[in-house]
Each structure stands twice: as structure tokens, then as C-alpha cells.
Amino acid sequence: MGKLFVIATLIIPFGYLVVNTFLQAWGADPAKAIVHRSGEITLWLLILVFLATPMQRILRLGYLVKFRRQVGVAMFVYGVIHLMLYLTAYLGWDIDALAKDFIERPYIVVGGVGLLLAMPLALTSNSWSVKWMGPRWKALHRLVYGIAPLAVLHVAMQVKVDFTESIIYGVLCALLFVLRSQKLQKRLSLIIN
Amino acid sequence: MQKKIPWYEITPEETYQNRRDFLKSAALASLSLSSLSQASESNLDYLPATQSNLPGALAADELTPFEHVTGYNNFYEFGANKQDPIKNAHRLTLSPWKVDVGGLIDRPAVYDVDELIKGLGLEERIYRLRCVEAWSMVIPWVGVPLSAVLDRLGVQGSAKYVRFETLYRPSEMPGQKTLFSGIDYPYIEGLRIDEAMHPLTILAVGLYGKDLLGQNGAPLRLVVPWKYGFKSIKSIVKIELTEEKPLTTWAKSAPHEYGFYANVNPKVSHPRWSQARERRLPGGVFSPNIIDTQMFNGYADQVASLYSGMNLRTNY
Numbered sequence: 001m002g003k004l005f006v007i008a009t010l011i012i013p014f015g016y017l018v019v020n021t022f023l024q025a026w027g028a029d030p031a032k033a034i035v036h037r038s039g040e041i042t043l044w045l046l047i048l049v050f051l052a053t054p055m056q057r058i059l060r061l062g063y064l065v066k067f068r069r070q071v072g073v074a075m076f077v078y079g080v081i082h083l084m085l086y087l088t089a090y091l092g093w094d095i096d097a098l099a100k101d102f103i104e105r106p107y108i109v110v111g112g113v114g115l116l117l118a119m120p121l122a123l124t125s126n127s128w129s130v131k132w133m134g135p136r137w138k139a140l141h142r143l144v145y146g147i148a149p150l151a152v153l154h155v156a157m158q159v160k161v162d163f164t165e166s167i168i169y170g171v172l173c174a175l176l177f178v179l180r181s182q183k184l185q186k187r188l189s190l191i192i193n
Numbered sequence: 194m195q196k197k198i199p200w201y202e203i204t205p206e207e208t209y210q211n212r213r214d215f216l217k218s219a220a221l222a223s224l225s226l227s228s229l230s231q232a233s234e235s236n237l238d239y240l241p242a243t244q245s246n247l248p249g250a251l252a253a254d255e256l257t258p259f260e261h262v263t264g265y266n267n268f269y270e271f272g273a274n275k276q277d278p279i280k281n282a283h284r285l286t287l288s289p290w291k292v293d294v295g296g297l298i299d300r301p302a303v304y305d306v307d308e309l310i311k312g313l314g315l316e317e318r319i320y321r322l323r324c325v326e327a328w329s330m331v332i333p334w335v336g337v338p339l340s341a342v343l344d345r346l347g348v349q350g351s352a353k354y355v356r357f358e359t360l361y362r363p364s365e366m367p368g369q370k371t372l373f374s375g376i377d378y379p380y381i382e383g384l385r386i387d388e389a390m391h392p393l394t395i396l397a398v399g400l401y402g403k404d405l406l407g408q409n410g411a412p413l414r415l416v417v418p419w420k421y422g423f424k425s426i427k428s429i430v431k432i433e434l435t436e437e438k439p440l441t442t443w444a445k446s447a448p449h450e451y452g453f454y455a456n457v458n459p460k461v462s463h464p465r466w467s468q469a470r471e472r473r474l475p476g477g478v479f480s481p482n483i484i485d486t487q488m489f490n491g492y493a494d495q496v497a498s499l500y501s502g503m504n505l506r507t508n509y
Contacts, residue, residue: 021478027276028257028265028474029328031481085478092483097467104462158465160326162273163373 006067010074013041014081031089038082039111043151045075047172050148054179058188069125072144076122079115107157114150117143148173240399242315242335247392249418249495252319254473257330259401261475266408267324268427269376270359270366277368282407284365285428290412296356296434299347306412310398313337313345317402318395320418322425323457323490327466329473334416335399340390348386348434355389356439357382357415358431376446382426383439383453384417387499393418393492396429419492421455452509456500457490461509 017038020026026033052068055061091097101108121141123129130137152173156166178184244251264279271278292309295301315335323329343355361379363369369378388394397416398405405411410427417424423443433439443451450464459469468486476482489496500508 024477026478028261028330029275029472029476030478031472031476032328034478089476089478089481090472092481094483097470100462100467100469104467105465107465159375160273161269161375162368162371163375164273164371167373 002063003067003070006070010045010070013078017041017081035082035085035089038078038085039155042075042078042082043155043169045071045078046144046148046151047176049075049144050173050176051179054176054185057182057185058179058192060189060193073122073125076115076118079118083112083115107154110150110157111154114147114154117147117150121147145177148176240315240335240402240404242317242399242402245316245318249393249492250316250318252321252331252491254319254321254331256319256333257474262330262332262400263406263408265474267326267422268368268408268410269371269374270368270378270380270428271408272368273371278408279406281367282411285360285362285407285411286365287407287412290430292413292429293431294346294433295431297349297352297436298343298434299349301346306398309342309413310337310396313341315398316395318393318397318416318418320393320416321490322416322418322422323471323486325421325423325451325455325463325466325468327468327471327486329471329486331473333401334395334397335402336395336397336416338392339394339396339415340392342396343389343434351436352434353386354435354438355384355386356431356433356435357384357426357429358433359426360428360430376442379430380426380442381439381445382415382424383441384415384424385438385499386434388417391496391499393495419457419489419496421457423451424455454500454505454508456505456509457486458488458505458509459486460488461506 017034021030021034024030049068049072052064052071056065087093087098091101102112121143124133124137124140133140152166152169155169156163159166265275266278267275268278268282271281290306291303292306293303294309315337317333317335319331319333321329321331339355359378359380360366361369363378366378368374384394395416397410397414398412400409405414407428410425410429413429414427415425415429438453441451441453443455444453457468462468470483471486473482473484487493
């Protein structure tokens with residue numbers, strides 16, 4: 001029941017993308033609007049995944065971790081949607097343009113590597129893989145520590161004039177790293193509970 | 194020789210239909226009333242303009258609808274998002290508006306904006322506007338040739354450049370208060386004197402036959418159609434004729450990304466955007482309206498001679 005609810009919730013942003021496209025509500029430059037929005041959704045889901053473990057330990061909310069895998073898979077799926085929208089709306093599926101973008105524009109490479117790193121995590125986000133891989137599963141899923149900074153860098157590298165948003169994401173990302181400290185988690189947990 | 198054809202007679206019928214449809218869908222999407230009134234044309238003064246018959250002055254491309262021209266803007270003084278200027282620009286006090294004109298000219302003074310263009314016949318120019326971010330619009334401007342304004346002020350022989358400055362007024366321009374800004378204010382732009390005197394270069398006071406709105410650079414802005422949009426400085430309060438090349442805002446902020454010339458050039462990429470193609474707005478998600486970018490934004494016949502012998506790869 002809870003699982004179904006989580007999955008339904010994770011589909012809402014997709015519905016939002018579809019409805020806005022259907023209503024032509026993206027404004028003058030729909031290509032840019034939808035590519036940016038799908039990227040933001042991906043980033044927020046990444047933050048949510050990252051937040052699950054420390055929140056569980058600090059606030060003792062066990063159910064957060066139960067749904068972490070679903071949120072992680074959703075993050076990857078939205079990342080792929082983001083990539084597809086970039087290929088469709090920005091490049092019109094011009095493969096030469098993609099090759100050029102990849103060579104000339106480092107933020108495209110950074111985003112691409114981030115998404116690529118997320119793929120094995122999404123593919124192994126099932127109970128069978130957890131059992132089969134044993135301790136290697138945990139090791140593999142530490143890749144998320146690499147993905148988060150890449151995602152923030154991908155955003156920051158595109159800033160033209162106002163770094164406020166990138167700084168917020170950067171600080172949030174750093175904070176999430178700090179919250180990984182078990183000592184800190186214990187201490188915060190004692191204070192809060 | 195100039196024919197009197199008001200802009201509305203040449204606007205394609207479907208553009209009007211689009212505008213109607215937009216207003217309908219905007220109402221459906223329950224946009225705020227204030228942004229609707231910002232986008233409506235009815236409360237603006239009609240500007241009597243004649244159509245220019247200068248080669249290149251009237252692009253044959255389909256016009257970008259009014260609500261997009263006035264609702265999707267890069268004017269960082271009013272915020273970093275394209276939708277910010279329409280929300281914030283109404284705060285701008287447009288009257289009185291003084292323009293400080295100085296440097297190497299015979300009649301330096303602080304002019305009222307109306308005084309500066311008084312007596313010079315307003316012309317309509319339909320120009321393609323190519324943003325450095327690889328999107329473009331087609332806009333019917335109303336304005337006067339910059340050369341006519343400068344001629345009247347008496348440009349001195351030693352003047353080699355024109356330097357322009359945008360208003361600095363953080364109380365009305367919230368973007369100027371941004372803590373982590375990548376550029377300095379006031380915004381500075383500049384042209385070489387031959388670029389400034391070129392007949393296609395105008396000082397605009399209106400678009401779509403009406404007064405300019407704040408988000409489009411009211412009450413006075415530059416329009417240089419063969420250069421990337423950021424060269425066409427908005428809400429000008431200072432014009433100075435100089436001997437030295439002015440240090441322009443973007444060139445100062447990121448010299449490897451933005452040069453002084455910023456001529457539209459599909460062969461020279463910006464580090465973050467390919468300049469080979471552009472999205473002609475408005476587009477759709479699955480029909481992004483991607484077209485090839487033309488050298489000098491399609492004005493090569495008129496302006497290429499200004500740059501003959503220059504390496505456009507190094508002088509970007």
C-alpha cells in the first residue's frame with residue numbers, strides 16, 4: 001500500500017511535464033523550459049535519496065529508507081527523460097550537434113557522466129540484486145557520493161549571471177555530506193528525540 | 194522615400210490569432226491579472242511611424258507574438274529568469290528620463306529623452322534578434338537611426354567609439370541587488386563609431402507600434418540587429434563618445450566567452466552554446482523550430498564590409 005502511494009507520488013512530476021506540454025504552457029521557449037524543469041526534478045529526487053539515511057537515523061523515521069530505492073530509480077528515470085528532452089527539443093536529434101556539444105561543452109559531459117554513474121545503481125535497485133551482491137551492493141551504491149556533486153556542478157557551470165541557486169544547491173549538497181557522519185547523526189538524534 | 198504603412202497592416206493574420214489564443218489560454222491558466230495587463234497592448238500609446246525602405250530594414254520573417262516579445266526577456270536588472278522582467282519592470286519610473294550625453298561631441302548635455310529624438314521621424318524596423326543563448330525572435334521596432342541622433346549632437350573627429358550605460362537604480366531594479374551576481378552594474382555596452390553610424394543601428398522607443406515597456410528597455414534602447422542581443426543595451430541613461438574602446442559588461446565578466454564585437458557568427462561557438470543553429474521562438478517541445486543561424490544574423494550584405502580584413506574568430 002505504502003509502496004504504491006510512493007510510486008504514484010513519484011509519477012506526479014511526469015504528469016506535470018506532460019500536462020504543461022499538452023496545454024502549451026511553457027511560454028516562449030518550451031525547449032528550454034521543459035529541459036530545465038526535468039533537470040530540476042532529477043536534482044530534487046537526488047537530494048531526497050541522499051537525505052533518506054540521515055533522516056532515518058536522526059528523526060528515526062524508518063519508512064524513509066524503505067522507499068529510498070524507488071526514489072532512486074525515479075531519479076534515474078527523470079534523468080533519462082531530461083536527456084531525451086535535451087536531445088529532442090535542443091538538438092532535434094542531430095547526432096553531429098550532440099557530438100559537438102559533448103566535445104565543446106564540459107557541462108554536457110559532467111551531466112552525462114552523472115547520469116551514466118546512476119545507471120548501475122538504478123539497475124541494481126531491487127531486492128534480488130541486494131541479496132545477490134551482498135556487501136558489494138553497498139559499495140556500489142556509494143557511487144551516489146560522486147553523482148551528487150556532478151549534478152550540482154552541471155547546474156553551476158551553466159550559470160550566466162546569478163549564482164544564488166547554484167550556491168543553494170552546493171550548500172545543500174555539502175550539508176548532506178556532513179550529515180553522513182555517524183557521530184553527528186547520533187548526536188542530533190539524541191538532541192531531537 | 195518612405196511609404197506610410199502602419200505595422201498592423203503587415204502583421205500576418207495568424208499572429209493576431211495566436212495572440213488571441215494566448216490570451217485565452219493565459220486566462221485559463223489563471224495567470225495573475227497584473228501580468229495580463231502588462232501584456233495587453235490597449236493601454237499603450239500608438240506611435241506614428243513610417244516604414245523604412247532601407248535594405249535589410251524589414252525582415253520578411255514571421256513576427257514573434259507581442260506577448261512573447263514582452264514576456265520573455267533577458268534584462269538581469271529585473272531578475273535572472275526570463276519571466277522576471279515582466280513581473281518587475283512596471284516598478285521603473287520612466288518619466289522624467291534624462292540621458293547624459295558627453296565625451297567627444299560638440300553639444301554635451303543632460304537631455305530629456307524626448308528632446309534627444311525630437312524632430313527625427315520615427316521609423317519601423319522589423320529585425321531578427323539573435324540571443325547569444327541560441328534563441329531568436331523577430332520584432333517590429335519603432336525608433337530613429339542612432340546616426341541621426343549623433344549627427345545632431347556633433348560627433349568630433351577624434352571619437353572612435355560610443356559607450357552606453359543602463360540605469361543603475363537598485364530600488365526599482367531588484368536584480369541589481371543580487372548578492373552572487375556574475376556581472377557588475379551599471380550595465381555597459383559599446384560600439385565602434387562606424388557600427389554606431391551604420392543605418393541599420395537604431396535607438397528604439399517602441400515596438401509593435403507602441404511605446405516600449407520597461408522589460409524591453411524603456412524608454413530608450415539600442416538595437417543592433419547583426420550582433421547578439423546583449424549588445425542592444427536597454428534603458429539608456431548615458432551616451433559617451435570616446436577615443437578608447439569601452440570595457441563592456443560581458444567582456445569584463447567573462448572575456449573568453451564574450452568579446453567586444455559579438456557579431457552573430459554561426460562558425461564561432463560560445464563555450465556554452467553552439468552558435469550554428471538557433472531556436473526561433475515561440476517553439477514547441479516536439480517542434481522546437483530549430484533553424485540555421487546566418488552570418489551577421491542575415492545582415493551580411495549590409496554590414497560585412499565593416500569587418501573586411503578582420504579575423505572574426507579572434508575578434509568575437
